[in-house]
Amino acid sequence: MSAPALETRGLARRFGGLVATDEVSLRLEEGARHALIGPNGAGKTTLVNLLTGTLRPSAGQVLLEGVDVTGLASHARVRRGLARTFQINQLFANLTPAESLCLAVGERLGYGRRFLPAAGRDPEVVSEVEDLIARFSLGDVMDLKTRTLAYGKQRLLEIALALACRPRVLLLDEPAAGVPEDERADILAALAALPADVTIMLIEHDMDLVFSFARRISVLVAGRVLMEGEPKEVAADPRVREVYLGEGKDA
């Protein structure tokens, strides 16, 4: 059997006396659609930061396709196929979507050390940028500065940028957060159209999205994995209901 696409073993992170992540062991097989849910303060963001390399764990390991990447900086993990989107948009405000995607594709191909040719001269890069623009319906805004884009379009660009890295594993940190109702359909369509062989971990508050997208769900409470299972098992689990009833259904 091949190694899982993403695995954590006994991952822990303490901030002083606070244990934000406590012995988290996860296994995501290739092509997984895995959701991570949990109430506010459960440690979801810390876990994402540990997975991407923004934070170093106090203990435990992160493995990407069987290779220990715990010691790698975040940009090095990206080069090994781990991409992410951010809960709060992290875009290039004064670049256009086409320029941002051109950058992302070029960096993946290792062109960042090309000093003289114009960035848009490479036909391979351009055709891939065109493809991403079409897939994420950014055609009408591709030459506008990103800061002038509607929020829903920015959200799509956020996902498109991660996909431009051709990830093996993609972490989606609340992709639908803050998107107005009339722009939600675009986001859901974009998520549904993500390549089947890419392993996806979805961190999300929106339970409708979680239950329509995920085939497995891990519930994080107080830094620990409370339970893991298929959506219907999770929905039926009394402990999960207790956590969420205490916080309200959408928490």
Add this chain to the structure above:
Amino acid sequence: MPAGAVAAHLNRKARWRPAEIVFWLAIPALIFALPSRALLINEILLAGLFALSLDLVLGYAGIVSLGQAAFFGVGAYGAGILANAGIGEPILGLVIASLIAGVLGLVTAPLLLRGSDLTRLMVTLGISLLLGEVANANPWATGGTDGLSIAVKPVLGLFPIDFNGQRNAALYSLVVLFILFALARRLVQSPFGLSVHALKENRLRSGALGISAAARFVTIYAIAATYAGAAGALVAQTTGLVSLDVFDFHRSADVLLMLIIGGVGYLYGGLIGAAFFIALRDGVSSATPEYWEFWIGLPLVVLVLVGRERIGAFFARAVATGGASLIPGAPP
């Protein structure tokens, strides 16, 4: 989305625009039309090159620096010492002196990777102070407080650029400036240049695209240091003199003023700011030699407080309405 639209958008800045071509043709025309002002034009061109180096660091990479004079000074002394050591051909001296400054940039860049903008201001300032004292303490090489006078040979053995060749000197500076400008123009549009811009815009996302900030910053900083070194070397060669003031704080501060006045992040800002700054100093200082800096300070304060875009929009509106909008109470 029509075919080719993405490529056309991505390459839209690659072609030289008519205004740019006019700009670059106007300078040699000016040098030939005003031979008696060749010295002043030369000074503007070299201050512009120096400001261009700061624009690469500040405008594109977002690294604040108050010590760009460190590289300027190394370039100047490098060219001076090389000339007096027998390497009198200016182009060779220029290349070597610039590369020495570039290596110094490469070595000191890692000091700027950590810390805040204030840390960077102090580190860059500190390095130029330190080098100034090194130059002061080694008069056998630098001439100390007496300075170093240089016997510069003709460029390519043909064109004397000494006191009797001021027009040649300005043309020599112009050719070097243009070549370095054209290279910088390509650089900022290249994948590397895009990544440096991206790092300035959003470091977190750049990292999430697999970009290593440290390597890119060190590279652009070293390139900018090479440019500053070239400016210093050219000043030394075309004036025939290097003195300790090449490392002075005011030199780093002036070049920052020029760049801010001209505008950061589009490469021409340094050249325009240098022309404004030096022409104003030259013009106003003959009228009020003590107070000319007032006329530098005033536009600077207005620019920073009001903002370039709003000033631009104000003048655009004034032009569009034939000046009517400048009169208070007039309908827009």
